[in-house]
Amino acid sequence: MDDFVLTPWESRGRIDYNRLVERFGLRPMDGPMKGRLREAAGQDHYMVRRGVFFAHRDLDMILESHRSGDGFFVYTGRGPSGQTHIGHLVPWVFARWLQERFGVRVYFQLTDDEKFYHSSTLTLEDTARLAEENARDFAALGFDPLKTHIIRDTVDMGALYPLAARVAKRITLSTARAAFGFGNDTNIGMVFYTALQSAPCLLEEGPVLIPLGVDQDPHFRLTRDVAPLLGHPKPALIHNIMAPGLGGPDSKMSAADPNSAIYTTDEPAAINRKIKRHAFSGGRADIDEHRRLGGDTAVDVSYQYLRMFFEPDDAILEGIRDGYESGRMLTGELKQELIERVTGFMEAHRARREDVDLGEFWFDHDEYKGRMRR
Amino acid sequence: MDDFVLTPWESRGRIDYNRLVERFGLRPMDGPMKGRLREAAGQDHYMVRRGVFFAHRDLDMILESHRSGDGFFVYTGRGPSGQTHIGHLVPWVFARWLQERFGVRVYFQLTDDEKFYHSSTLTLEDTARLAEENARDFAALGFDPLKTHIIRDTVDMGALYPLAARVAKRITLSTARAAFGFGNDTNIGMVFYTALQSAPCLLEEGPVLIPLGVDQDPHFRLTRDVAPLLGHPKPALIHNIMAPGLGGPDSKMSAADPNSAIYTTDEPAAINRKIKRHAFSGGRADIDEHRRLGGDTAVDVSYQYLRMFFEPDDAILEGIRDGYESGRMLTGELKQELIERVTGFMEAHRARREDVDLGEFWFDHDEYKGRMRR
Numbered sequence: 001m002d003d004f005v006l007t008p009w010e011s012r013g014r015i016d017y018n019r020l021v022e023r024f025g026l027r028p029m030d031g032p033m034k035g036r037l038r039e040a041a042g043q044d045h046y047m048v049r050r051g052v053f054f055a056h057r058d059l060d061m062i063l064e065s066h067r068s069g070d071g072f073f074v075y076t077g078r079g080p081s082g083q084t085h086i087g088h089l090v091p092w093v094f095a096r097w098l099q100e101r102f103g104v105r106v107y108f109q110l111t112d113d114e115k116f117y118h119s120s121t122l123t124l125e126d127t128a129r130l131a132e133e134n135a136r137d138f139a140a141l142g143f144d145p146l147k148t149h150i151i152r153d154t155v156d157m158g159a160l161y162p163l164a165a166r167v168a169k170r171i172t173l174s175t176a177r178a179a180f181g182f183g184n185d186t187n188i189g190m191v192f193y194t195a196l197q198s199a200p201c202l203l204e205e206g207p208v209l210i211p212l213g214v215d216q217d218p219h220f221r222l223t224r225d226v227a228p229l230l231g232h233p234k235p236a237l238i239h240n241i242m243a244p245g246l247g248g249p250d251s252k253m254s255a256a257d258p259n260s261a262i263y264t265t266d267e268p269a270a271i272n273r274k275i276k277r278h279a280f281s282g283g284r285a286d287i288d289e290h291r292r293l294g295g296d297t298a299v300d301v302s303y304q305y306l307r308m309f310f311e312p313d314d315a316i317l318e319g320i321r322d323g324y325e326s327g328r329m330l331t332g333e334l335k336q337e338l339i340e341r342v343t344g345f346m347e348a349h350r351a352r353r354e355d356v357d358l359g360e361f362w363f364d365h366d367e368y369k370g371r372m373r374r
Numbered sequence: 375m376d377d378f379v380l381t382p383w384e385s386r387g388r389i390d391y392n393r394l395v396e397r398f399g400l401r402p403m404d405g406p407m408k409g410r411l412r413e414a415a416g417q418d419h420y421m422v423r424r425g426v427f428f429a430h431r432d433l434d435m436i437l438e439s440h441r442s443g444d445g446f447f448v449y450t451g452r453g454p455s456g457q458t459h460i461g462h463l464v465p466w467v468f469a470r471w472l473q474e475r476f477g478v479r480v481y482f483q484l485t486d487d488e489k490f491y492h493s494s495t496l497t498l499e500d501t502a503r504l505a506e507e508n509a510r511d512f513a514a515l516g517f518d519p520l521k522t523h524i525i526r527d528t529v530d531m532g533a534l535y536p537l538a539a540r541v542a543k544r545i546t547l548s549t550a551r552a553a554f555g556f557g558n559d560t561n562i563g564m565v566f567y568t569a570l571q572s573a574p575c576l577l578e579e580g581p582v583l584i585p586l587g588v589d590q591d592p593h594f595r596l597t598r599d600v601a602p603l604l605g606h607p608k609p610a611l612i613h614n615i616m617a618p619g620l621g622g623p624d625s626k627m628s629a630a631d632p633n634s635a636i637y638t639t640d641e642p643a644a645i646n647r648k649i650k651r652h653a654f655s656g657g658r659a660d661i662d663e664h665r666r667l668g669g670d671t672a673v674d675v676s677y678q679y680l681r682m683f684f685e686p687d688d689a690i691l692e693g694i695r696d697g698y699e700s701g702r703m704l705t706g707e708l709k710q711e712l713i714e715r716v717t718g719f720m721e722a723h724r725a726r727r728e729d730v731d732l733g734e735f736w737f738d739h740d741e742y743k744g745r746m747r748r
Contacts, residue, residue: 172561172562183547188569
């Protein structure tokens with residue numbers, strides 16, 4: 001029984017990732033694949049180790065291209081519908097690691113058009129402004145400005161559109177409807193949009209690796225069908241699980257509810273309040289019961305945030321898990337661990353965020369054309 | 375009985391223009407309307423006088439805007455699927471006259487993307503090359519380079535896309551399907567494209583007048599629904615009949631058959647041959663019968679080309695009509711009249727075409743933005 005729905009624009013029910021691997025036809029990030037990635041990178045990444053990146057398509061092809069000296073490039077993105085929350089940071093931090101380990105070029109696409117098409121309230125000016133906010137968060141993660149190019153759809157359409165047009169010509173209305181479930185009342189911007197999300201895959205000749213939330217997979221299933229017809233390799237993907245909302249494992253972070261997520265723009269007091277009041281707890285009904293039975297880390301959002309993002313050290317994380325599951329650590333103490341780490345991360349992040357010179361990162365059409373001619 | 379079909383991409387059967395006025399909900403260019411246009415322009419145009427421009431939408435609003443000093447701008451275009459033939463020149467020549475009489479700015483859109491989406495053989499490089507060929511023909515008609523801006527979709531998408539996106543958000547899939555008859559196998563580029571043909575209507579705040587072949591009307595029916603939602607006046611239209619192919623009143627000019635049309639790139643020998651061999655004649659079975667009954671100018675393509683385009687002088691045209699219908703003038707003589715005029719026009723046109731500095735005419739995004747800020 002599939003009792004959950006996951007599309008680029010909708011998430012309902014608790015996602016069963018094993019079922020999703022089957023339903024989408026993904027390859028699981030199993031032990032041997034993790035080993036090959038670790039070997040190629042010369043290092044482990046805790047998000048891979050812990051199954052935050054749980055599936056892939058053709059990652060082996062990317063590693064082979066790297067091994068043979070043909071290389072690859074990285075592409076990820078963001079639909080700027082609001083401020084950046086920690087769920088968004090997962091694939092970006094991983095992209096940053098890929099750049100550092102493999103010395104690769106990274107393209108980051110801000111789909112201000114998509115979020116305009118999809119929203120009943122946001123104007124193009126709103127999504128353009130949010131795109132710049134999100135771009136700051138991305139650049140602040142430490143990307144190399146010489147090898148990192150931030151694309152804004154409405155600004156950089158001159159470069160994207162000829163690529164998108166080649167994709168769009170190969171996608172029929174019925175294919176798009178089947179992939180995304182468009183109805184008669186879907187606007188034609190949304191219908192076309194998937195071609196624009198495909199376009200950055202064609203920016204370079206070589207293979208591309210895309211770290212992404214698994215909800216974005218349907219777009220690239222289409223791209224993978226089309227790319228070979230255009231003389232390009234199929235884009236490779238590595239999928240992360242969706243970070244739960246503060247409300248619990250079945251909840252999601254929603255721009256409509258500021259208490260559903262922690263944003264990079266939240267002040268320390270807000271972070272403290274949100275985690276204390278709103279982070280779903282795996283603790284028991286009272287302290288006695290908790291001491292006796294221990295907490296449930298599988299549903300505890302504070303623990304999951306530490307695991308997914310804020311505590312890279314396995315030994316420390318293991319200590320926390322053991323303390324909480326054995327009942328020695330109470331919910332308030334677990335929350336305090338998260339608050340300290342989030343506050344520390346955000347303080348440093350906000351300083352970098354304000355220092356970022358976005359001019360160094362914006363996609364430059366002339367630089368791009370010059371580079372492609374060489 | 376409607377036994378003809380006319381869409382932006384298809385024409386079947388003999389078009390009944392009276393029925394088309396009803397079917398599309400157009401306003402006929404009747405005597406009073408022609409009078410108002412003549413009065414505002416301070417001059418007549420033979421294409422209006424003769425019903426080549428046979429219908430309109432809101433032309434009265436444009437003339438009122440001109441009278442009140444608010445002005446208007448002009449927009450027309452071309453889908454670059456082949457070289458320019460004389461059917462294409464009709465709305466362009468009229469746009470040139472509007473610029474001269476009203477001192478207005480003219481935008482010309484070359485939809486290289488549309489023709490790529492629609493064709494099974496043309497690449498984007500092909501349509502971009504044809505766009506430049508067509509641009510030469512347009513500019514050679516004598517437009518003022520300071521007030522005339524040639525847009526190429528794939529080149530100027532940076533300026534067009536934010537406007538197109540606002541339109542696209544207001545057009546549902548079912549509306550687009552109803553307007554254009556898209557099937558499940560239509561590609562998503564075609565589905566989105568109508569928003570791009572709308573976009574130039576939004577380049578300026580004021581009202582726009584669009585001279586166009588009546589087959590393009592469905593695009594602007596959608597634009598007219600959407601524009602007021604975006605704070606713009608409905609675009610006004612003035613429609614010309616479709617020029618028949620050389621094969622006769624029911625035939626069309628087709629890129630697939632070079633003998634179906636006269637192109638601006640045809641040498642004098644080709645013009646001579648095409649008209650003599652391929653121009654459908656309204657003459658009789660033999661000379662005796664022709665002398666007795668006279669020719670039929672209603673179906674004679676040579677006469678129709680003179681009427682639509684090549685003989686602006688009513689008295690001379692009337693002399694030709696009278697001569698042919700009375701049987702005094704034979705088909706060969708009528709064809710010779712056309713050959714002389716086409717050859718003369720094309721010789722001068724080709725010289726201007728080669729002298730054109732397209733750099734003066736290409737849409738300049740920076741110039742446009744500067745102008746809009748003022």
